[in-house]
Amino acid sequence: MTTKITLHIKSLSNYEPEIGRSLWCLEDVRQNLTKRLTGISQTLLDKKMGDRQSIGSLLYHIAYVEAGWLYGEIMEKEAWDPEIEALFPLEGWPDGKLIHVEGDTLEDHLHRLHTVREKLLSHFSSMDIEDWRRPRVLEEYDVTPEWVIYHLVEHEAHHRGQIFQMIREFRSQER
Secondary structure, eight states: OOOOOOOOOOOOTTSOHHHHHHHHHHHHHHHHHHHHHTTOOHHHHHOOOTTSOOHHHHHHHHHHHHHHIIIIIISOOSSOOHHHHTTOOSOSOTTSSOOOOOSOOHHHHHHHHHHHHHHHHHHHTTOOHHHHHOOEEOSSOEEOHHHHHHHHHHHHHHHHHHHHHHHHHHHHHHO
16 A cells, blocks of 8 residues: 655745745745756756757756846845856857857855755745745836745756756657
8 A cells, every 4th residue: 555645735834924935935946847857967957959958057047047036036146156157158148149168066055056956945034924925116017026936946947857857858869
């Protein structure tokens, strides 16, 4: 007889419960992504298939976008902290297409993703529900941190699916 599991959303501790549930979702997507990347070779990380981006480029993009939303929309800052800025020597999409990232190791990518995420989680640890729902008034749109986290979950899950598909395709070509 198999043990039945319960699938449910939890709340990360030390956060306002509603905020913690959304952050748990963000962390769950990341955990699934990083688990699947375990043991991936540098060749697969850098390899492009046709006109698609490499896995490494998508990992760079995920971290870059998260940092951009954190600083620009959530924190309402013009500039990123120097520690975060240093993680991104390349502009994310200078000509409207994602930049090709080659040669960064899996450890480099995971460090970048982890450092940005730690900064994001730290920022939300002192946020109350009013600030969570307070629109940030920007030139092009108004946006709440609540929506930004929803968007980041959606964004990372989308690219995680692309990465998983690429891993399957690359590995099937190796056989």
